[in-house]
Amino acid sequence: MPTYNAPVTDYKFLMHDVFDLQQYNHMQSYKEASPDLIDAVLEEAAKLTENIFQPINQSGGEEGCILQNGVVTTPKGFKEAYDQFVEGGWQSLTGNPEYGGQGLPMSIGLALNEMMVSSNWGLAMYPGLTKGAYETIHTWGTDEQKSTYLPKMVSGEWSGTMNLTEPHCGTDLGLLRTKAVPNDDGSYSITGTKIFISAGDHDLTENIIHLVLARIEGAPEGTEGISLFIVPKININEDGTLADRNGVTCGSLEEKMGIHSNATCLLNYDAAKGFLLGPENKGMRAMFTMMNEARVGVAVQGLAIAEVAQQNAADYTRERLQGRSLTGVKNPDGAADPIIVHPDVRRMLMTNRAFIEGARAMALWSAIQIDLSIGEENEDKKTAANDILALMTPVLKSYLTDQGVEAASRAMQCFGGHGYICEWGMEQFLRDARIAPIYEGTNGIQAMDLVGRKLPRKNGEVIRDFFNMVQEFADEHKDNPDMEHYVAMLDKALKRQQAATMWLMQNAMDNPDHAGATAHYYLNLMALVTMGFFWAKMAFKAKVMIKEGAGDKNFLENKIRTADFFYTHILPDTAALRIKIEAGANDVMSIDANSF
Numbered sequence: 001m002p003t004y005n006a007p008v009t010d011y012k013f014l015m016h017d018v019f020d021l022q023q024y025n026h027m028q029s030y031k032e033a034s035p036d037l038i039d040a041v042l043e044e045a046a047k048l049t050e051n052i053f054q055p056i057n058q059s060g061g062e063e064g065c066i067l068q069n070g071v072v073t074t075p076k077g078f079k080e081a082y083d084q085f086v087e088g089g090w091q092s093l094t095g096n097p098e099y100g101g102q103g104l105p106m107s108i109g110l111a112l113n114e115m116m117v118s119s120n121w122g123l124a125m126y127p128g129l130t131k132g133a134y135e136t137i138h139t140w141g142t143d144e145q146k147s148t149y150l151p152k153m154v155s156g157e158w159s160g161t162m163n164l165t166e167p168h169c170g171t172d173l174g175l176l177r178t179k180a181v182p183n184d185d186g187s188y189s190i191t192g193t194k195i196f197i198s199a200g201d202h203d204l205t206e207n208i209i210h211l212v213l214a215r216i217e218g219a220p221e222g223t224e225g226i227s228l229f230i231v232p233k234i235n236i237n238e239d240g241t242l243a244d245r246n247g248v249t250c251g252s253l254e255e256k257m258g259i260h261s262n263a264t265c266l267l268n269y270d271a272a273k274g275f276l277l278g279p280e281n282k283g284m285r286a287m288f289t290m291m292n293e294a295r296v297g298v299a300v301q302g303l304a305i306a307e308v309a310q311q312n313a314a315d316y317t318r319e320r321l322q323g324r325s326l327t328g329v330k331n332p333d334g335a336a337d338p339i340i341v342h343p344d345v346r347r348m349l350m351t352n353r354a355f356i357e358g359a360r361a362m363a364l365w366s367a368i369q370i371d372l373s374i375g376e377e378n379e380d381k382k383t384a385a386n387d388i389l390a391l392m393t394p395v396l397k398s399y400l401t402d403q404g405v406e407a408a409s410r411a412m413q414c415f416g417g418h419g420y421i422c423e424w425g426m427e428q429f430l431r432d433a434r435i436a437p438i439y440e441g442t443n444g445i446q447a448m449d450l451v452g453r454k455l456p457r458k459n460g461e462v463i464r465d466f467f468n469m470v471q472e473f474a475d476e477h478k479d480n481p482d483m484e485h486y487v488a489m490l491d492k493a494l495k496r497q498q499a500a501t502m503w504l505m506q507n508a509m510d511n512p513d514h515a516g517a518t519a520h521y522y523l524n525l526m527a528l529v530t531m532g533f534f535w536a537k538m539a540f541k542a543k544v545m546i547k548e549g550a551g552d553k554n555f556l557e558n559k560i561r562t563a564d565f566f567y568t569h570i571l572p573d574t575a576a577l578r579i580k581i582e583a584g585a586n587d588v589m590s591i592d593a594n595s596f
Contacts (some may be wrong), residue, residue, distance in 0.1 A: 002312045002425030004054045006046035006115045027375035029105040045112045049119035051079050057120040060261035061428050069251045072201040075261050091156035099150040109365040117304035121432045122261030122439045126199045133160025136290040140278035159205040163194040163212040174222035178214040189271040200265025201250040208233040228283035229274035248274035258431035294440045299396035301436045302404025303359045309411035309429040310352040314357045348410040354566040361534035391454045394446035399527035402438035408433045447519035470533045486536040491527050491576040500581045517585035525577040532571045539563035
């Protein structure tokens with residue numbers, strides 16, 4: 001049976017030493033986030049996820065959810081675990097105090113999210129989707145809607161979902177058919193079918209608040225005519241008590257590859273009572289509030305599954321005896337050496353470690369940008385944070401989820417044949433991981449969003465700001481002998497991205513297929529430059545702390561060793577990616593469609 005230990009030490013290093021969260025205590029959400037409070041939250045979150053969530057992860061995946069007589073039940077132990085989660089106040093951690101939340105920053109919420117997904121992905125999705133629905137209502141709702149829904153969602157008594165996809169349309173939402181008919185009382189009757197609705201029905205909460213995209217009768221065709229509606233599973237009386245069942249039912253549960261313990265539903269809306277959220281015909285704009293929140297959350301899922309898979313692989317390779325070391329016997333009292341002595345096993349473990357720790361820094365930094373985009377009073381800084389977050393969101397979602405799958409696969413490989421057997425748990429990690437590059441916008445869509453929408457944004461000002469951020473760090477440390485190795489390689493990688501950006505600007509306008517064919521490569525190139533930037537920052541801080549005699553020396557030395565591995569074994573991939581980008585679309589598009 002797999003195990004899990006929350007990465008509390010790494011989060012403390014990032015929060016206190018690398019990013020120094022105390023510098024943000026001019027913002028309301030950070031005023032109470034003292035180092036002691038942050039440490040307490042991390043340690044209690046570790047207890048929750050290690051002791052409550054993780055023990056029912058494997059059994060929950062095996063049992064799955066059940067739909068019987070129109071009622072969806074979650075696996076054994078899930079309701080009890082969710083109740084403990086709610087009773088501990090975890091759902092309210094980052095919620096607005098006006099609605100019962102604790103008002104702590106998103107950066108702390110991100111750490112909790114990673115731990116929850118690592119320990120039990122399926123269970124973590126129920127409150128995770130509620131958080132996205134909460135943020136959307138909080139941003140777009142009327143005062144009455146906020147007071148009606150948010151307190152119960154913040155407390156965890158009610159959950160939330162997002163309803164976009166229909167049987168005939170996914171990415172191209174302009175084709176949706178779900179309709180909304182105005183009622184005399186100001187509500188709407190919503191009719192249609194939605195598929196792939198994560199946490200669409202379950203027994204964890206007394207009500208589920210669905211956010212549903214639909215087209216009001218007479219609205220324009222395409223995405224310009226889509227509106228967003230709040231549709232509760234159970235109608236709500238004026239005094240806030242629950243009334244009768246609304247016209248929304250679960251028609252079936254999807255039989256899927258992974259995350260079996262999360263109910264992925266086909267939902268039928270039959271004149272269900274709904275309420276317009278945000279302006280009429282502006283539903284896509286409102287829904288992107290939830291989509292962007294969800295995309296950062298999905299990026300963390302890629303990181304989280306890599307972390308737990310890596311932990312179990314590392315444990316196994318220290319114990320599994322097989323063969324002898326190439327450089328001589330390392331376990332003379334045993335029949336063989338542990339397989340962690342073999343360089344190829346080390347290569348897989350080090351690749352995973354370099355990705356995981358670099359990805360964690362990227363994700364946490366992005367969560368800080370979310371906090372700044374919400375709570376910063378300086379408008380220029382607030383705008384800058386929002387701009388860089390918009391630029392980085394597709395990079396995070398795509399790269400972290402793609403590499404999460406690869407990391408889980410490498411971890412399974414460390415087990416050999418045992419990794420393919422269910423009892424070890426590795427195959428569940430790999431199956432669960434595979435959805436992340438697909439949902440909340442496939443990774444191909446993320447790459448096109450980056451190249452087609454984010455790079456040209458503000459006439460290229462935002463991507464230039466990104467280049468300047470990396471370049472300023474390199475310039476600041478170029479004369480530091482402890483950093484010259486990192487700075488030289490980071491500078492080369494940055495120049496490759498700048499050259500690739502210029503190539504796209506010069507060629508994609510004439511032939512848009514050049515953008516489509518190379519967007520995936522460009523996104524990965526940008527991800528590596530970003531990760532290289534954060535690995536350099538972590539290495540610098542670790543070196544300073546060692547000189548000062550601060551922190552755990554072994555932890556810090558291993559941080560530097562991992563940074564060195566990233567720079568010598570992973571960052572050089574930027575050279576190949578630039579070559580692929582500048583090859584363009586000609587070879588990609590050369591074969592006739594019928595010849596595939």
